[in-house]
Amino acid sequence: MDAGRRQFFRVAAAGAAALAARPVRGVQRGGETPAPAPAAYKRIAAEEAWGTAELFAEWKRVLDANPPDEPGFAALWRNLDPAGGGGFTPRLMDLGAGRLDAMDAAGIDMQVLMLTAPGVQVFDADRGTALAADSNDQLADACRRYPDRFAGLAAVAPQDPGRAAAEIERGRNTLGLKGVIVNSHTKGEYLADTKFWEIFEAAEALDAPIYIHPRSPSPDMLGPFVDYDLLRGDLGFGVEVAFHTQAIINAGVFDRFPDLKLVIGHGGEGIPYNLYRIDRTHPVRRPDDRAANPPSYYMRRNVYITNSGVAWAPMVEFAQRVLGVDRVLYAMDYPYQYDVEEVHAMDALPISYEDKKKFFQTNAETVFHLV
Ligand code: CA
Numbered sequence: 001m002d003a004g005r006r007q008f009f010r011v012a013a014a015g016a017a018a019l020a021a022r023p024v025r026g027v028q029r030g031g032e033t034p035a036p037a038p039a040a041y042k043r044i045a046a047e048e049a050w051g052t053a054e055l056f057a058e059w060k061r062v063l064d065a066n067p068p069d070e071p072g073f074a075a076l077w078r079n080l081d082p083a084g085g086g087g088f089t090p091r092l093m094d095l096g097a098g099r100l101d102a103m104d105a106a107g108i109d110m111q112v113l114m115l116t117a118p119g120v121q122v123f124d125a126d127r128g129t130a131l132a133a134d135s136n137d138q139l140a141d142a143c144r145r146y147p148d149r150f151a152g153l154a155a156v157a158p159q160d161p162g163r164a165a166a167e168i169e170r171g172r173n174t175l176g177l178k179g180v181i182v183n184s185h186t187k188g189e190y191l192a193d194t195k196f197w198e199i200f201e202a203a204e205a206l207d208a209p210i211y212i213h214p215r216s217p218s219p220d221m222l223g224p225f226v227d228y229d230l231l232r233g234d235l236g237f238g239v240e241v242a243f244h245t246q247a248i249i250n251a252g253v254f255d256r257f258p259d260l261k262l263v264i265g266h267g268g269e270g271i272p273y274n275l276y277r278i279d280r281t282h283p284v285r286r287p288d289d290r291a292a293n294p295p296s297y298y299m300r301r302n303v304y305i306t307n308s309g310v311a312w313a314p315m316v317e318f319a320q321r322v323l324g325v326d327r328v329l330y331a332m333d334y335p336y337q338y339d340v341e342e343v344h345a346m347d348a349l350p351i352s353y354e355d356k357k358k359f360f361q362t363n364a365e366t367v368f369h370l371v
Contacts, residue, residue, distance in 0.1 A: 072216025128157030
């Protein structure tokens with residue numbers, strides 16, 4: 001690691017420490033923002049993070065053994081680990097009273113839970129598959145304890161596509177989980193590669209939506225993001241998932257699996273805003289492009305977006321207009337972004353009651369089969 005990157009990690013750790021020291025708004029009694037009143041719609045938050053003690057212990061073991069191989073992962077861990085200056089792991093591991101209190105203080109009726117990035121995708125296939133199954137068992141237990149408050153997505157290890165497909169089936173049919181979480185690239189590889197398509201085949205057959213959640217960009221493009229401190233929510237996360245989603249579209253995945261559903265967060269990671277230009281560029285793409293339709297066709301037919309981390313009326317209204325009101329779901333991004341004022345802001349969206357109920361409640365119920 002060169003001096004610039006070491007300096008970056010020192011800066012990142014200091015930033016994480018400041019973040020951890022900040023009070024959790026809304027949780028403290030007498031906090032500055034009152035809980036939103038119950039609404040005529042349920043507030044379902046559809047991209048909420050959690051993690052297991054076993055996963056975090058294995059991450060630490062991998063990072064201690066060989067940190068320079070995964071600088072994006074290392075930076076993420078510093079943001080989470082109390083020992084590294086971050087403080088998210090206790091809240092990530094809590095699937096009980098603390099999380100429920102935070103939901104109550106923010107007026108959140110239900111969370112759709114997913115294993116936090118980069119999940120099990122940094123391990124070898126055997127370890128990743130075993131940790132995914134263990135986390136899914138724990139998540140299913142929590143969903144059984146609080147069936148009105150928690151729904152969960154199954155983690156899988158794409159490192160072994162066949163066993164990942166089997167875990168999707170177990171998650172959906174045995175554990176009652178509602179879909180699949182994939183924390184973007186797996187050791188630099190993307191689901192657009194046909195070697196992963198068993199995963200799509202299982203997800204389509206089981207009507208299990210796949211949520212593609214960000215992590216830092218894959219190793220081949222990561223370097224400049226680290227050098228300029230742009231590898232997280234400011235740019236790198238969005239570039240990574242926008243790339244992954246457009247790669248899946250261009251590979252013809254949705255022509256082969258027309259009923260497959262994908263969900264992406266953060267306002268669609270910039271894709272709605274760029275959709276006109278993406279379509280305009282599509283006809284002159286390289287000759288081996290396999291998608292039969294322009295990207296907007298699949299964005300409006302196979303892809304759903306959440307507003308995780310983006311409680312911003314212009315974005316929500318624009319995405320609803322571009323993709324349709326049935327394709328935009330509410331999400332908070334707990335515990336990484338917990339701000340009760342944002343719930344008030346989304347309650348105040350200048351849209352019809354019908355569209356607001358779709359945004360907060362019924363779109364999530366439909367996509368994730370919650371009712
Ligand atoms: Ca998130």
